[in-house]
Amino acid sequence: xxxxxxxxxxxxxxxxxxxxxxxxxxxxxxxxxxxxxxxxxxxxxxxxxxxxxxxxxxxxxxxxxxxxxxxxxxxxxxxxxxxxxxxxxxxxxxxxxxxxxxxxxxxxxxxxxxxxxxxxxxxxxxxxxxxxxxxxxxxxxxxxxxxxxxxxxxxxxxxxxxxxxxxxxxxxxxxxxxxxxxxxxxxxxxxxxxxxxxxxxxxxxxxxxxxxxxxxxxxxxxxxxxxxxxxxxxxxxxxxxxxxxxxxxxxxxxxxxxxxxxxxxxxxxxxxxxxxxxxxxxxxxxxxxxxxxxxxxxxxxxxxxxxxxxxxxxxxxxxxxxxxxxxxxxxxxxxxxxxxxxxxxxxxxxxxxxxxxxxxxxxxxxxxxxxxxxxxxxxxxxxxxxxxxxxxxxxxxxxxxxxxxxxxxx
Numbered sequence: 001x002x003x004x005x006x007x008x009x010x011x012x013x014x015x016x017x018x019x020x021x022x023x024x025x026x027x028x029x030x031x032x033x034x035x036x037x038x039x040x041x042x043x044x045x046x047x048x049x050x051x052x053x054x055x056x057x058x059x060x061x062x063x064x065x066x067x068x069x070x071x072x073x074x075x076x077x078x079x080x081x082x083x084x085x086x087x088x089x090x091x092x093x094x095x096x097x098x099x100x101x102x103x104x105x106x107x108x109x110x111x112x113x114x115x116x117x118x119x120x121x122x123x124x125x126x127x128x129x130x131x132x133x134x135x136x137x138x139x140x141x142x143x144x145x146x147x148x149x150x151x152x153x154x155x156x157x158x159x160x161x162x163x164x165x166x167x168x169x170x171x172x173x174x175x176x177x178x179x180x181x182x183x184x185x186x187x188x189x190x191x192x193x194x195x196x197x198x199x200x201x202x203x204x205x206x207x208x209x210x211x212x213x214x215x216x217x218x219x220x221x222x223x224x225x226x227x228x229x230x231x232x233x234x235x236x237x238x239x240x241x242x243x244x245x246x247x248x249x250x251x252x253x254x255x256x257x258x259x260x261x262x263x264x265x266x267x268x269x270x271x272x273x274x275x276x277x278x279x280x281x282x283x284x285x286x287x288x289x290x291x292x293x294x295x296x297x298x299x300x301x302x303x304x305x306x307x308x309x310x311x312x313x314x315x316x317x318x319x320x321x322x323x324x325x326x327x328x329x330x331x332x333x334x335x336x337x338x339x340x341x342x343x344x345x346x347x348x349x350x351x352x353x354x355x356x357x358x359x360x361x362x363x364x365x366x367x368x369x370x371x372x373x374x375x376x377x378x379x380x381x382x383x384x385x386x387x388x389x390x391x392x393x394x395x396x397x398x399x400x401x402x403x404x405x406x407x408x409x410x
Contacts, residue, residue: 006368006387010289014296021297033295041291045283049276056272059117062250063099064268065261069253072098085205086189087139088198089129096125100143102246107365108151119147119370120275120377127378135382136375142192144374144386148330148367149188149393151181155362161341162358167349173358174223176404180363182216184397191392195385275377282376286368290331299327319402321346321353326360326398330367330391337361356405363397 018034021027066072075098083090083097090097099122106115122143130137136144155177162170186209193200200206226234254261293299307320322343329336343357367390375383 007285007289010293013298014292017296017298017301030296034292037291037295038288041287042284045287046280049280049283053273053276056117056120056276057269058272060121060272060275061265061267061269062247063102063118063121064271065254065259065264066098066250067095067268068259068264069250069255069257071250071253072102074098075101081204082208085202086198087142089137089139090126091129094125094129096122096129099125103143104146104151107147115147116373117272117275119143119374123374123378124271124275127380132382133378134380136380136384136386138196140375140380141384141386141389142189142196144371145188145192145389145393146185147370147374148365148390149181149185149397151185158340158358158362161337162344162349165341165344165349165354167344167354169350171223172408173355173362176355176359176401176408177362178216178219179404180359180397180401182213183400184364184393187396188389188393191389192385195389279373279376282372283369286372287332290335290368293331294328294335299324302327318352319356319405322356322360325357326401329360329364330394331369333366333369336366352405352409355409356401359401359405360398363401364394367391367394 014034018030021030063072072095073093077093079097079101080093083100084092087097087100099118103115103118103122106118123140126137126140126143127133130140155174158173158177159170162173190200192198251261254264303320303323306323310320324339325336325343328339340357340361344351344354347353349355367387371383371386371390375381375386
């Protein structure tokens with residue numbers, strides 16, 4: 001229901017702004033730009049779905065082997081104490097907790113191609129437990145917000161863009177991104193817990209959050225002791241090694257269970273193909289809405305209004321040049337990536353705005369894209385508090401990114 005209102009708002013605001021620009025400013029190009037954006041956005045949505053087909057088929061095939069080989073059940077048993085607290089509606093030891101863990105682990109390592117199919121597999125498992133098939137359940141919303149908060153340990157793609165655009169030290173945003181995305185995730189968990197009345201002050205959750213905080217601090221310290229070249233090599237190598245180990249491990253688990261690994265893979269791969277086809281309408285809907293909103297100039301007006309308001313209250317607004325990336329990220333990952341590159345090209349990769357745009361890009365994820373794809377894949381139309389909780393996490397990530405950037409580079 002919330003996505004319905006947001007989608008209508010995109011078109012309504014775009015139409016009003018376009019009329020004003022045409023009648024008052026005499027801008028005869030605005031409506032052609034809007035119409036062109038609908039065609040290009042539809043094409044982009046289909047191409048994204050087409051590109052996902054192979055990846056989904058591969059990883060859902062691998063996941064099916066892991067499921068029948070007992071790997072998913074193994075992770076479910078290990079994570080059961082924590083997940084019983086964060087996801088109280090999931091039965092203890094249910095296999096879906098293993099799928100959730102695999103998705104979160106892939107996100108943390110920056111393995112986007114693997115994270116999406118693993119996430120869709122987890123959503124299918126959560127839908128099986130969902131008593132109201134058209135309404136998002138509490139576990140679905142917690143899972144989605146953990147995704148939209150974008151907890152990432154290795155933001156390798158951002159560091160690569162910085163290197164290509166001539167940054168003196170491309171990895172200097174690594175620690176700020178890690179800190180900002182940590183606060184974003186923490187805010188998301190707290191927001192959902194308040195909505196769902198989950199008690200975070202219990203021993204299991206406090207120990208896990210404390211252990212995670214210690215792990216993040218240790219990782220930050222380790223990366224500050226090695227060179228940029230070593231960070232790049234270690235990040236890229238470790239991510240690919242982990243991916244291949246997962247594939248090999250799942251296959252050997254299937255062999256150990258004496259299942260037909262090839263036929264099992266094919267069974268899962270077929271699910272990947274049908275899932276990719278099923279999400280096409282949802283992707284077209286959300287990307288066309290975003291495209292129309294951008295083409296009308298609404299995004300530019302919002303950025304100007306925010307910058308002027310901040311300046312009016314006497315607060316430094318030298319971060320305004322990076323705001324397009326922050327505002328675009330919940331809507332479109334590729335759009336935000338383009339705006340990040342534009343900010344570094346315009347202001348300099350080592351400028352305050354250039355660095356902040358990178359931190360914005362890494363601190364949260366594409367909230368509306370994830371909601372559209374994940375909920376669309378299982379036919380959820382009533383999202384309840386998923387959007388508001390996800391946007392709270394996004395806002396926390398943006399605020400944390402600004403403060404941390406001032407701390408490190410201001």
